[in-house]
Amino acid sequence: MTQDTILSVRGLCTDFSGGRGDVRVLDELSFDVGRGRIVGLVGESGSGKSMTALSLMGLVPQPQGRVSARSILLDGKDLSKLGPAGMREIRGRDIAMVFQEPMTSLNPVRKVWEQVGEPLAIHQGLGRRAIRARVLEMFELVGIPEPKTRLDAYPHQLSGGLRQRAMIAMGLICEPKLLIADEPTTALDVTTQAQILRLMRDLRDRVGTSIIMITHDLGIIAEMCDEVNVMYAGQIVEQADVFELFERPAHPYTRGLLASIPRATEPRVSRRMPSIPGMVPNLAKLPEGCRFGPRCGEAMPICQRAPELKPLGPTHASRCWLNCPQEALSQGDAP
Amino acid sequence: MMTRSVDSAATPETPDEASFLRDTVRAFRRNRMAMAGLIFILLLVFCAVFVPWISPHDPYRVALDEQLLPPSTTYWLGTDNFGRDVLTRILYGARISLVVGIVPSLISLLIGTIMGILSGYLGGKTDFVVMRLADMMIAFPSLLLAMVVMYTLGANLLNIFLALALVGWASVARVVRAQTLALREKEFVEAAHANGTSRGRIMFDHIFPNVVPTLIVLFSLSIPEAIMWESSLSFLGVGVQPPAASWGLLVAKGKEYMFQNPSVAISPGVAILLAVLAFNFIGDGLRDALDPSMKD
Numbered sequence: 094m095t096q097d098t099i100l101s102v103r104g105l106c107t108d109f110s111g112g113r114g115d116v117r118v119l120d121e122l123s124f125d126v127g128r129g130r131i132v133g134l135v136g137e138s139g140s141g142k143s144m145t146a147l148s149l150m151g152l153v154p155q156p157q158g159r160v161s162a163r164s165i166l167l168d169g170k171d172l173s174k175l176g177p178a179g180m181r182e183i184r185g186r187d188i189a190m191v192f193q194e195p196m197t198s199l200n201p202v203r204k205v206w207e208q209v210g211e212p213l214a215i216h217q218g219l220g221r222r223a224i225r226a227r228v229l230e231m232f233e234l235v236g237i238p239e240p241k242t243r244l245d246a247y248p249h250q251l252s253g254g255l256r257q258r259a260m261i262a263m264g265l266i267c268e269p270k271l272l273i274a275d276e277p278t279t280a281l282d283v284t285t286q287a288q289i290l291r292l293m294r295d296l297r298d299r300v301g302t303s304i305i306m307i308t309h310d311l312g313i314i315a316e317m318c319d320e321v322n323v324m325y326a327g328q329i330v331e332q333a334d335v336f337e338l339f340e341r342p343a344h345p346y347t348r349g350l351l352a353s354i355p356r357a358t359e360p361r362v363s364r365r366m367p368s369i370p371g372m373v374p375n376l377a378k379l380p381e382g383c384r385f386g387p388r389c390g391e392a393m394p395i396c397q398r399a400p401e402l403k404p405l406g407p408t409h410a411s412r413c414w415l416n417c418p419q420e421a422l423s424q425g426d427a428p
Numbered sequence: 429m430m431t432r433s434v435d436s437a438a439t440p441e442t443p444d445e446a447s448f449l450r451d452t453v454r455a456f457r458r459n460r461m462a463m464a465g466l467i468f469i470l471l472l473v474f475c476a477v478f479v480p481w482i483s484p485h486d487p488y489r490v491a492l493d494e495q496l497l498p499p500s501t502t503y504w505l506g507t508d509n510f511g512r513d514v515l516t517r518i519l520y521g522a523r524i525s526l527v528v529g530i531v532p533s534l535i536s537l538l539i540g541t542i543m544g545i546l547s548g549y550l551g552g553k554t555d556f557v558v559m560r561l562a563d564m565m566i567a568f569p570s571l572l573l574a575m576v577v578m579y580t581l582g583a584n585l586l587n588i589f590l591a592l593a594l595v596g597w598a599s600v601a602r603v604v605r606a607q608t609l610a611l612r613e614k615e616f617v618e619a620a621h622a623n624g625t626s627r628g629r630i631m632f633d634h635i636f637p638n639v640v641p642t643l644i645v646l647f648s649l650s651i652p653e654a655i656m657w658e659s660s661l662s663f664l665g666v667g668v669q670p671p672a673a674s675w676g677l678l679v680a681k682g683k684e685y686m687f688q689n690p691s692v693a694i695s696p697g698v699a700i701l702l703a704v705l706a707f708n709f710i711g712d713g714l715r716d717a718l719d720p721s722m723k724d
Contacts, residue, residue, distance in 0.1 A: 152618065152621055185624035185625075189622065192615055192619055194615050197615040198615045198616050198619045199616055199619075200616040201616075202638055202640070203633070203637060208616075211620070211633075212623045212624065215623060215624050215626075215629070216624060260619070263619075263623070
């Protein structure tokens with residue numbers, strides 16, 4: 094872990110025990126988040142993006158869920174060694190989270206400033222006056238118009254965009270080292286979406302908080318992120334610098350995702366929107382070998398064996414046999 | 429929209445400027461039955477508090493030459509077997525009956541809320557123990573339970589409170605638990621977790637305020653219930669003891685003179701009926717007024 098890495102995750106696994114035995118929903122996740130960087134987690138629904146966030150936060154439902162990791166270093170401190178009380182101190186102070194639904198993420202019967210200031214009350218023990226003043230500053234920072242009158246508003250008196258701004262203010266109020274944004278703009282309309290994204294990038298520049306951006310929208314990834322982790326069925330299948338990813342997508346799944354972005358510039362003739370056939374596999378009944386194999390147009394016999402995440406360059410890694418020609422050759426099954 | 433509430437400091441620019449409280453008050457005021465009930469109860473409370481100055485009669489003075497008089501201009505509702513003014517005794521009885529209506533309701537509400545939130549939020553063993561305890565209370569014939577308490581501990585006001593609270597908390601706990609189960613899955617609870625909020629604080633700061641509308645309604649509905657309970661216990665002779673007056677006791681004692689002077693038994697019965705009706709109207713009105721804001 095270097096000086097400018099804020100979060101370093103190694104071998105993060107999350108298992109759920111249910112009626113039909115254990116299911117591994119996250120499998121050996123390893124990634125880094127640089128100081129002041131925005132790192133994207135992208136994938137379809139059910140790929141484990143949100144579960145990654147919950148696992149990092151220690152919010153996986155207990156006792157069904159179990160999180161284990163070789164190490165989760167947050168600024169040098171190993172979170173995987175912390176107990177529930179230790180994690181409670183970390184949450185909201187060192188790692189904060191912004192949720193998808195600004196409509197339901199605020200308690201409907203409490204005034205906005207009380208909720209936005211709650212982390213201060215918990216982690217810094219500030220009095221009401223000080224909290225109010227600080228919330229006002231945060232409201233100004235996140236660009237809530239007429240912040241003074243909004244302090245005493247109830248959530249239903251704010252629009253979706255304003256609520257998400259308030260949620261971001263809440264996330265940043267203790268100046269956390271890391272902000273996890275779980276689909277922060279999915280529930281907003283497009284113009285508000287753009288404003289919120291700009292705000293988050295702005296705040297990253299001004300406050301210096303690192304951000305993990307969870308989304309299924311590659312447009313947001315392209316817009317926001319410095320690095321990207323593409324997730325599929327609980328694994329990271331491709332890890333790359335954002336330019337590298339869009340220019341040289343190495344994994345067939347990533348290429349499929351990129352191909353299925355609708356483009357307004359293309360003529361809308363008979364061509365159907367490309368999509369990836371099939372669905373994310375049931376984690377309890379994973380296919381043998383490569384998890385993407387059954388949906389992959391370029392599957393080979395060797396794909397019956399599980400591929401490893403192999404580096405392709407200094408800022409690029411992929412979990413696909415296509416990117417490992419030697420081994421594929423050694424099997425005698427080269428494409 | 430013609431009236432501006434006192435606390436309209438919040439965002440006059442947003443179209444949806446009505447606050448939670450204002451909406452409720454406005455909806456409640458539109459409900460005529462509920463308003464009538466409220467006015468009746470307020471009047472009753474006023475009379476009960478100021479009865480010594482309002483009524484020219486002494487509720488305890490025995491006048492054997494004025495027994496069982498029919499209603500007249502001096503004694504509006506007649507006199508009982510000791511020649512005491514029935515109306516005055518009803519108003520004095522209101523003191524006890526209203527207190528018995530309100531205090532045990534508050535106690536069972538308090539216990540029921542704590543138990544319900546703990547049970548619903550913590551789940552697991554806590555839930556199991558609390559709910560089986562509540563099941564036992566509900567399964568047991570509550571009148572019998574209350575009577576047992578009164579017999580063993582003696583008939584006084586404090587024990588009435590105890591008996592009624594013992595009977596009442598379980599149903600409150602069930603309702604609150606059910607709501608807590610729904611609330612704990614809400615995203616704002618998860619967001620509070622993500623802030624590092626402790627479980628105790630989540631229960632108190634996030635779950636509890638959302639249960640309050642339900643509690644208000646439960647409260648207004650449990651007051652008439654408690655008045656009825658007290659009436660039943662007093663009627664059976666294990667409640668308030670003479671010469672103190674409560675409505676149930678007045679009915680119980682008055683029934684012996686049903687044929688000489690029906691007003692002695694019927695008047696306090698009508699008082700119970702009216703008060704219970706009034707509280708029920710208030711409860712219904714509150715429930716309706718709070719309902720639209722509860723679903724989100």
